[in-house]
Amino acid sequence: MNKNNLLVCTEDKRLLYIGENLISRLVRPSVKEPYGYPKGRIHENDLFLLFIPRAELLTAEQRTAAENASRHTLPDRDTVTLVSVYGSSSDDCLMKIVPPAEDAELVFLHTVFHGHRLRVAKKNSSLQDIQVLVDHQQITFPASAVFSMVVFNADGVRYYHSDSSASEEGSIAGILSGDSFPAFWDEARMLRHPPAVSEILSADLADALLPSENQTECILPVHGMPCLVQSLQLSCGSQKLRILQIANEGELVMDMHHTSDVYTGLHRAGSQQEITGGYTFGLWGNDEKISRIRYRLQKGAVTNTTILLTGESGTGKTFLAQEIHKCSRRQGKPFVHVNCAAIPYNLLESELFGYEEGAFTGAKKGGKPGYFQMAEHGTLFLDEITELPLSLQGKLLEVIQNRSYFSVGGERKKQADVRIIAATNKNLQDLVSRRLFREDLYYRINVFPIEVPPLRQRIDSLPVIVRDLLPGICSRLDIRQLIISPTALDKMKQYHWPGNIRELENVLEKACILSDGKIILPADIEISPDAVSAVSVRKSLKVQREDFEKNVIENTLKLCGGSRLLTARYLDIGKTSLFEKMKKYGIETNESEDSDHDDERNQ
Secondary structure, three states: OOHHHEEEEEOOOEEEEEOHHHHHHHOOOOOOOOOEEOOEOOOOOOEEEEEEOOHHHOOHHHHHHHHHHHOOOOOOOOEEEEEEEOOOOOOOEEEEEEOOOOOOOOEEEEEEEOOEEEEEEEOOOOOOOEEEEEOOEEEEEOOOOOEEEEEEEOOEEEEEEEEOOOOOOOOHHHHHOOOOEOOEEOHHHHHHOOOEHHHHOOHHHHHHOOOOOOOOEEEEEEOOEEEEEEEEEEEEOOEEEEEEEEEOHHHOOOOOOOOHHHHHHHHHHHHOOOOOOOOOOOOOOOOHHHHHHHHHHHHHHOOOOOEEEEOOOOOOHHHHHHHHHHOOOOOOOOEEEEEHHHOOOOOHHHHHHOEOOOOOOOOOOOOEOOHHHHOOOOEEEEEOHHHOOHHHHHHHHHHHHHOEEOOEOOOOOEEOOOEEEEEEOOOHHHHHHOOOOOHHHHHHHOOEEEEOOOHHHHHHHHHHHHHHHHHHHHHHHOOOOOEEOHHHHHHHHOOOOOOHHHHHHHHHHHHHHHOOOOEEOHHHOOOOOOHHHHHHHHOOHHHHHHHHHHHHHHHHHHHOOOOHHHHHHHHOOOHHHHHHHHHHHOOOOOOOHHHHHHHHHHO
């Protein structure tokens, strides 16, 4: 057993031990008399309180760290109580200096700072311990410490610590300089006065983590994360002990035969996020970049502003657009997804804006509504918007600006109460500079841009992404729920994932099919890091250059509505040269040469 994942309690549910890994996952944040705190780091705008019994005993490192963090100069001697805001640019600090005194009930500080009630006083005359009160939370410092600290914010006390020397690992001097602080647990106090489990953990969690005597294991959601809880009863003399091992998902390499249904249900429940507050928008991970994108989406989704999603193919832009719609005020209205690249360019206008009866040969009787009409009061997602021909981009610009449009063959303008989300995997600014995309439309859709990072840039979030994808894949394949081994995850982390989330789903689906047991092993993960590069290496430079040239001509023809004349002009080549290249690469267009001449006469 890994002791860092153990929780030991008595028969009457009094806590004797809690492992370091569990402190941050289980401990209730606002315990009246806390026994300890998880590891972490002091954050900007956190408040910190320092108590220094004898300033003359401070080392140079301790003094410098305290003065830099508080932006105040400490005295050379006496007792100092100081409270300040970490990382603030202002001199927002309160410092009280008290000369040595024998009064056992001496109060060093009693005030309200940034809405927090603070009190620091001697506890008794014999032990000379220092009692610190932060709002309703009470902490006792040993008076023998040279330097003591409490870190707290609106959520309550996050950490406290007492330093005996500056060289000690996790010293206050280092913490005030930005180092992480270690987990702290007052085991001596726990052995003297074992607390009730409900005093340390939330009541619901305390009951859940203590299954009946007949139940030896179960899967429970611990703060939204499925965890395996294994229980063992032991007798220690006349006392019965309950030992719980609480393993997170990465450690669930075991037989899931009896628990797969529970496991699936937890995943499904965990994916249902409330719109207010913590909607994830399908973005996994908590690194700085993902957090910034999630914040922007939370701000933009609830408005009617046009959102532009950019990023490589397969990063999940379509899924993200759906999540934005679900989080918007239009969530109960239609969400219409239009893949502009999948519709023939000569049909795009009628598909987008609809047509009236008799608008053209073959038009349906009574006409046909377009995507804008279908998405009325809802959201229209224009995927691969760069595939729209230039002639149609102008009409789209008018819809965005004036919220109205003409259907094909229509004589009366229709109103468009539609929220637009656009997406592309191409560089729009580059297309604008090459005159392949209208500059005015670019500025209209680029009001609120969101760049979705590729999977290789958030590889540390891979375990979380796999956790969310795997249950759905197993359900789709109609097989029992599988889990993935840490070694298989390690193998996947070594891959650069050029196909992003889409490729990851395919690899996981194949792994589920190949797996012989209930655990996906490294052998089930079929990925070849050299596969993509090998394809390019086998092609000569000439072939790769011709492939590129063919793609450019095909894309430009689409943007120019199939007009070879306009295509030649945008590519800055002669008509004859263009016709030869189209013949060479087998590129066909529905436009006749006569229409090219008509374009030329109209210029």
